[in-house]
Amino acid sequence: MPDDRIGPPLLGGERETLRAFLDYHRATLEMKCRGLTDEQLRQRSMPPSTLSLLGLVRHMAEVERTWFRRVIDAQDVPLRWSAEGDFQAAYDASASSRAEAFGAWQEEVEHARRIERAAESLDVTGYQARWDEKVSLRLVMLHMIHEYARHNGHADFLREGIDGEVGA
Template identity: 50%
Template structure:
């Protein structure tokens, strides 16, 4: 689809221009919602671009335990939980967390950062396919936590809000890591 980032956003060197596609200002609801979600996904990746793997795990804003590494683990888990497990009904374990330890994705940063990004990209790409193949934004699933019915429209808006919130965190983390702002 024109105007949407591909499955792997190229990583130009730090200081390169913003390569996110322009957001549509007209079009169908699905097109606009998925474009905004993809824009936020690309924004997160842009905020991490050019940071060394070792620095991605920095918890740069004490007393917060947030790091870019933890955020990518959390966003991969959110893609899996909301789209693959809840909406598509795929029988998968939770990723990077559990009901007993819901903050594990932020707190336990063992493992390779590049692997964490590869997992996030795979979850993001699978979620894109599920959303594209859904019959409509009115398709629903039930929350296993509350039993409440949720539409795909609601889930997309929820993910947009999730990314927007964490992109704000990523802004602050990136500024503390190397002074980069305005991504």
């Protein structure tokens, strides 16, 4: 599997480094899905789990949307895949396609990048309703890195189970 990810700067400032690590993890998820059919991307890990690579992409679209658009930018937008606010609904990719999931994810990543770049500093805050607390953009960036890192570990196992591909 070709690795065209750009690594974070070794001597960058805080914001540049956070941005680069987040983009590195975004690229890792995309790389883990490269070259697979829709059917392979929908392949579930093992019963009773509904976890699949496509489900992870949909979930990360929802996470990007929530933390950047809803929390930091205070946009009143619903979740993409659940009118009831159920984050687990994104994992059900049984009727999804690469085009649908990746289209949504790429759209949310672009919104997130725009919001982050427009923020005056990492100290900008937003309201996280689930916690009933204000949170900084810094926390959001770190949380997103954590989310991707954890789910990219899942993606490693899922991809290996599909076609034996390992690494990155």
